[in-house]
Amino acid sequence: MLKKLKLSLLLLCLPFAALAANFEVGNQYTVIDIEKSTTPQVTEYFSFYCPHCFKFEPVAHAIEENLPAGAVFIKNHVNFLGGVSPQTQSNLSLAYLVAKKHGQADTITDKIFKSIHVQRAPLTEIKDLKKLLDINGISSDTFDQDIASMPIIAAEQAMQDKQNKYSKLGALTGVPTFIVNDKYKINLNTIKSQEELDELVSFLLAL
Template sequence: MKKLTLIRVLSLFVFMFLAAGAPAQTPFEEEVHYFSIIPEQPGAEGDKVQVVEFFWYACPHCYKLEPHIGQWLERKPDAVEFVRIPAMFKRADVVLHAKTFYALTLMGVEDELNAAIFDEIHVRKNRLATAEDMEALLADKGVDVEAYRKAMKSFAVQTQSRRAEVLAGRFDIRGVPAFVVDGKYRTSGLEGDLQMQAIDYLIDKVIAEKRAKKQ
């Protein structure tokens, strides 16, 4: 009996030793949860890491992910830059929403109206598919509609919209929400916190790669 117990104890120690030496497996796999961008595109300068979100106000998955992004932004490292880029798919309502995002950003009110636009579309079921619908909502929220119209026609908004379309092509963005980490990796299609964990994993991966290059 004692001999059998001794064998079991020795077996347990052997198992623990082998497990300790085994390489840890990542929960995220390339070509499954994320994809390499070829060729690599410019990311953040220096030691910073840039995370870009491609989104569309009318996308239900983007809307569901908003609270998770908000929580992630509160805890993200200072060295991580977060940038939103609206989708520029070839549809009038998508383009309207994208230019509205840039117009409100130019006016300095995008942050306070972002949630209102999402809620109007997904909670109140008003898709804001026309300029008239969008202007009515913005007027109700206290936005100067004339200033909004001027911003929509501005050179800055036209330039940013074209740039958004170009970047979506470079990163092969075919649906939203989609995230690009430092111009090297794209991830999408995951739900809630799992998507944010994948982003954190890719941020750590980029940081490790930058450190390796310096050695």
């Protein structure tokens, strides 16, 4: 009986062991020299002004949909892209956070990306963002109240703090960048398929 139990446990471990053998530190992922998060999570660092981030949206959605139970997906908008002022980029972060507060993060994210990259409307003014959210169910009054509220201001500052931390560590040199458990950066240029990416995410979450 004990021998059968040991064999069963071994068989359960085999798929994970085989998978783990396919992923190597320094190849598919890089270890960031900090303590990992207590909550299993995948953070995407992105910019609405980044065309690659726009094209990567289906990939990001797939990662979120395929996460193991208990893991969370976090979008962290950055404000360091050249050609646009940091404040203008932070305004987009604020708009995203307001939308997230009202359960419309995905909808507003899609609208902002399409406005910038499809309709060629750059949304450089706060009034443009206010109008976009108003059209999509978040009133101008609500928008004004929310972006002046401490929770939204603090959340946007937290986004900046995280981007600055990982930039200093050399882990955030461009977008999109995916970091798992605050400790493992995925090297996207080594990944050949969505399936491989999802497997790597699950592997890193379990480390």
